[in-house]
Amino acid sequence: MSHEILIIGSGFAACQLVKSLRKLDAQVPIRLLTADSGDEYNKPDISHAFSQGRSSAELTRLSAARFAEQYQVAIQPFTRVESIDPQARRVHTADGSHAYAQLVLATGANALVPPVPGHELLLTLNSQGEYQAAEAQLRDARRVLVLGAGLIGSELAMDLLSSGKQVVLVDQASSLLASLMPAAVSARLQACLVASGAQLRLGSGLQRLERTDEGIRAYLDDGQWVDCDSAIAAIGLRPSIELARQTGLAVDRGIQVDRHLQTSAEHIYALGDCAEISGRVLPFLQPIQLAASALAKTLLGQPQALQLPPMLIRVKTPRLPLHLAGETSGDHLDWRLSFDEQGMLAQAFDEQAQLRGFVVSEGRLQNAFALLRQLPG
Numbered sequence: 462m463s464h465e466i467l468i469i470g471s472g473f474a475a476c477q478l479v480k481s482l483r484k485l486d487a488q489v490p491i492r493l494l495t496a497d498s499g500d501e502y503n504k505p506d507i508s509h510a511f512s513q514g515r516s517s518a519e520l521t522r523l524s525a526a527r528f529a530e531q532y533q534v535a536i537q538p539f540t541r542v543e544s545i546d547p548q549a550r551r552v553h554t555a556d557g558s559h560a561y562a563q564l565v566l567a568t569g570a571n572a573l574v575p576p577v578p579g580h581e582l583l584l585t586l587n588s589q590g591e592y593q594a595a596e597a598q599l600r601d602a603r604r605v606l607v608l609g610a611g612l613i614g615s616e617l618a619m620d621l622l623s624s625g626k627q628v629v630l631v632d633q634a635s636s637l638l639a640s641l642m643p644a645a646v647s648a649r650l651q652a653c654l655v656a657s658g659a660q661l662r663l664g665s666g667l668q669r670l671e672r673t674d675e676g677i678r679a680y681l682d683d684g685q686w687v688d689c690d691s692a693i694a695a696i697g698l699r700p701s702i703e704l705a706r707q708t709g710l711a712v713d714r715g716i717q718v719d720r721h722l723q724t725s726a727e728h729i730y731a732l733g734d735c736a737e738i739s740g741r742v743l744p745f746l747q748p749i750q751l752a753a754s755a756l757a758k759t760l761l762g763q764p765q766a767l768q769l770p771p772m773l774i775r776v777k778t779p780r781l782p783l784h785l786a787g788e789t790s791g792d793h794l795d796w797r798l799s800f801d802e803q804g805m806l807a808q809a810f811d812e813q814a815q816l817r818g819f820v821v822s823e824g825r826l827q828n829a830f831a832l833l834r835q836l837p838g
Contacts (some may be wrong), residue, residue, distance in 0.1 A: 463561055465492055466561070470733070472734075477754075479491060481756070493537065494542055500522075500524050507589070508617055512621075520592070543555060544708070545708040547727070547728070550564070565730045566716060566731040567731070568705075569700075569735055572591070575694070577667055577669050583694040598690075598691050604676070605628050607693050608693065608696055610636075610638070611695070614630065615637055615650065616776065622658055627660075630662065631665055631681065633664065636651065638776070645796065646798065665685075667680075668681060702716050708729075710726055715737030718737065720738070732756055738752075783821070785820040785821075787809070787836045794809040794811065805822040817837070819836075
């Protein structure tokens with residue numbers, strides 16, 4: 462019987478799990494099967510690559526070969542998993558099959574692309590490979606349309622502006638970061654982007670894209686259009702669950718797991734952007750780090766349930782950075798906002814006047830950890 466821990470994927474979640482396992486056990490055999498190169502890189506760095514002038518190759522922290530050597534793990538790059546046999550505890554690929562003692566799905570998530578006519582003209586930047594495929598076009602682009610004014614779209618828009626591009630930000634919502642906070646709270650960042658030169662087309666959806674002699678024309682559902690050289694889809698992520706679904710695992714928005722990250726099948730776990738924990742998908746670095754640490758102990762025979770404390774979400778918009786935590790959206794919240802030369806302090810309270818969440822900006826970022834301690838667990 463195999464004693465190998467087999468991980469499908471090589472993104473942040475997979476790498477964190479390998480590092481957590483090696484802190485606890487230097488000998489347990491670990492194998493990574495990944496459809497890409499297997500190089501280690503930090504995906505959030507893509508949001509700042511343009512202003513920093515970094516190529517896709519320069520995002521690599523460790524090559525797959527160096528990572529394999531440093532952490533004593535077998536990595537099989539450019540290997541696509543075709544099926545999983547939970548009863549036999551085997552994973553099948555085009556190049557052969559592998560037995561496992563424990564299997565971890567770290568299959569990540571795919572960028573959402575709206576199914577509109579001309580959607581093939583939209584670029585996505587959800588991986589190093591996608592950035593590599595798009596970087597030449599984006600480097601030469603003077604006018605860039607960013608579809609989606611959420612977390613990633615706002616970060617990309619500011620980075621593109623800082624690199625000298627003309628940016629149009631399009632979103633069906635009437636304000637920035639609409640799923641994370643009310644308009645009154647995001648207004649400061651919105652004003653900063655406008656002052657930096659961004660053109661905002663909020664309350665407008667994308668109807669279709671067409672190639673023109675000068676570039677791309679994006680038609681909006683308000684009857685107007687935007688001309689650009691490149692267009693980026695940043696409207697969100699969809700957890701990669703197809704392999705889990707084919708295997709017969711319970712899936713909904715993501716691959717459903719319990720507090721030990723175990724799926725509905727014995728000896729199979731899920732981690733990272735693909736996992737759904739208690740009905741929530743948490744595509745942020747801190748919960749993935751905590752989950753990887755807990756899962757490493759479970760895989761090594763010391764079961765540890767995942768406990769998630771209140772955690773900071775950082776909006777990496779350098780000209781006006783934001784930190785938020787807790788509950789920051791919903792009509793049930795009573796917001797109290799204050800502004801001064803240091804920045805913004807926005808606090809959300811419930812009907813019992815209990816602090817439920819907050820958003821801080823600029824010099825007020827220093828207040829974040831004290832506020833974090835006041836949030837209910």
